[in-house]
Amino acid sequence: MTVAWLTWRQLFARRRYWLAAAIAVLPFVFTFFYRFASEDREGDRLVFLMNLNKDLVLAVLLPITAVIFGTTTFGGEVEDGTLIYLLVRPVNRWHVVLVKFLVAALITAAVISVAVLLGWFALRNAELSWAFAKGFLVATFIGAVLYCGIFSYLGLATKRGLVIGLIYTIVFENILARNLPGVKWLSVREFTVSLAEWAGNGAVKWPTPGVPMTTVWVAGSIILAVALAATMRRLARYELAESQ
Amino acid sequence: MSAVSREPRAESRELSVQVTNVSRWYGNVVAVNDVTFTLTGGVTGLLGPNGAGKTTILHMIAGLLRPSAGHVLVDGNPPAGDPTAYTKIGLIPERETVHDYLTGFEFVHACARLHSLPDARAAAMQAIELVDMAGPMNRRIQTYSKGMKQRIKVAGAMVHDPAVILLDEPFNGMDPRQRMHMLEVLRSLGAQGRVIVISSHILEELNDLATNVLVMVSGRLAASGHFREIRKLMTDRPHTFRIRSNDDRKLAAALLGDKSVFGVELTADGIMIRTGERGTLTRNIARTARDTKVRVTEIRPTDESLESVFSYLVTR
Numbered sequence: 001m002t003v004a005w006l007t008w009r010q011l012f013a014r015r016r017y018w019l020a021a022a023i024a025v026l027p028f029v030f031t032f033f034y035r036f037a038s039e040d041r042e043g044d045r046l047v048f049l050m051n052l053n054k055d056l057v058l059a060v061l062l063p064i065t066a067v068i069f070g071t072t073t074f075g076g077e078v079e080d081g082t083l084i085y086l087l088v089r090p091v092n093r094w095h096v097v098l099v100k101f102l103v104a105a106l107i108t109a110a111v112i113s114v115a116v117l118l119g120w121f122a123l124r125n126a127e128l129s130w131a132f133a134k135g136f137l138v139a140t141f142i143g144a145v146l147y148c149g150i151f152s153y154l155g156l157a158t159k160r161g162l163v164i165g166l167i168y169t170i171v172f173e174n175i176l177a178r179n180l181p182g183v184k185w186l187s188v189r190e191f192t193v194s195l196a197e198w199a200g201n202g203a204v205k206w207p208t209p210g211v212p213m214t215t216v217w218v219a220g221s222i223i224l225a226v227a228l229a230a231t232m233r234r235l236a237r238y239e240l241a242e243s244q
Numbered sequence: 245m246s247a248v249s250r251e252p253r254a255e256s257r258e259l260s261v262q263v264t265n266v267s268r269w270y271g272n273v274v275a276v277n278d279v280t281f282t283l284t285g286g287v288t289g290l291l292g293p294n295g296a297g298k299t300t301i302l303h304m305i306a307g308l309l310r311p312s313a314g315h316v317l318v319d320g321n322p323p324a325g326d327p328t329a330y331t332k333i334g335l336i337p338e339r340e341t342v343h344d345y346l347t348g349f350e351f352v353h354a355c356a357r358l359h360s361l362p363d364a365r366a367a368a369m370q371a372i373e374l375v376d377m378a379g380p381m382n383r384r385i386q387t388y389s390k391g392m393k394q395r396i397k398v399a400g401a402m403v404h405d406p407a408v409i410l411l412d413e414p415f416n417g418m419d420p421r422q423r424m425h426m427l428e429v430l431r432s433l434g435a436q437g438r439v440i441v442i443s444s445h446i447l448e449e450l451n452d453l454a455t456n457v458l459v460m461v462s463g464r465l466a467a468s469g470h471f472r473e474i475r476k477l478m479t480d481r482p483h484t485f486r487i488r489s490n491d492d493r494k495l496a497a498a499l500l501g502d503k504s505v506f507g508v509e510l511t512a513d514g515i516m517i518r519t520g521e522r523g524t525l526t527r528n529i530a531r532t533a534r535d536t537k538v539r540v541t542e543i544r545p546t547d548e549s550l551e552s553v554f555s556y557l558v559t560r
Contacts (some may be wrong), residue, residue: 001357002354002357002358003358005354006343006354007344009345009374010343010345013344013345014345036406068498080341081337081339081341082342082343084308084335084337084339085342085400086337086342086358087308088306088308088330088333088334089330089355089358089359090327090328090329090330090331090358090359090360091358092327093327093329204371205473208533224318236325237311238310239310240303240308
């Protein structure tokens, strides 16, 4: 619990809670303007919110939040030299990795869940049932877990984890995976799109078929396992001189 | 609770730190080169100029670095890769950084909880009082002075009452009063049988504290022994002085007769004198100048830099 508490305090240091709050309310701002500042037609709400969640929440806000919290979970401590205070305690390093990853994933999921719920709450109607929100919440949670697995490793492996994470988000997830059919089988963003439809129980229906769910589970599990194993291995072999 | 009121550790009297033929290199750079020593209870000073390999040695004892060759044993076991070793080891790193978003108490309490101490709060309070930080303990660390940060780091490292305490330049940033208090704390802990290693590049810092001194220069163990022996070695090494006067040739000729002098050179910049007895020479110069009626305008040691002192220990 102490590792989790320290990670929590570290992730919300330097006023990052303002950043988290801004990310959480951004979709609500869009839905607010859609509802009150434009011609709001009940029938268009579903399409509007689906596209907003797909193109803004899942494609941009989720990976960016995961980059910020995922890379900071180790990157911040490596950078300022406070990681040493965790390493000189009788705590297994794999335990440190697991706890830090979980805290980053839960914070990311919580921030983006608020974003999903606020947008849904502002526009909810008969078409936008709870199943719709549930679909995106499940996609958000699993997406946060996968992204934070990847970005936790980046934060520990390199001092430029944040930058590399952002480049990965833009280039791989939002350019290559959208335009090269083969790449989407490894894209977390594509997984979350499929997950939203799967968990939405018919309330979320994309016009084109996404990545099959079997692929999502298998590839997602492999990505997560590899990312966590690599992070644990990296921390187990981590030597203090690396940060100096 | 004061420093001296901590219970002596019976088991720590048996504990030793063994460093045997240890080398550590980073690529082509050799940071530590074939160093061997054994530490038992008491305070040991690890002395050397910056870049001598002191921190690397401390980090290897703390298990944060693996030796490239040789082995380090703490209580008979290699500490690297063994989290249980940290029940016996407390490390105060040189870097000033602490979790500055926590209060002093939160930091030390978190350290205690990471050690799964049965009463973490009481242990944290005891460690904080040990370093005289009870007053500002509820302030955020980012508001602390450098000396206060050092002391809260010491509290965090001692909260689990370790048998081996490794301090990397612990007196940096401390004011004289804080320094005196810390000296008293460390002396007391060392007297209780704990293995305490303090790295420093200033010999005087270890005065009246370290019973043994290890001198590191360029990754090698240049000298080791009792503090007084090391101090004598450093004081009695050959010294070179440059003297300027109104008649250098006359003064040089007179000083040649001084038994404390074993080299005199006349240069365009004055007289260069080598001596093995610094104190005797400085007294004799005045007497010789008076007897020869020469007016001395300058006496300046030319090799008082730390590097030259430590280099002497390597080459002697």
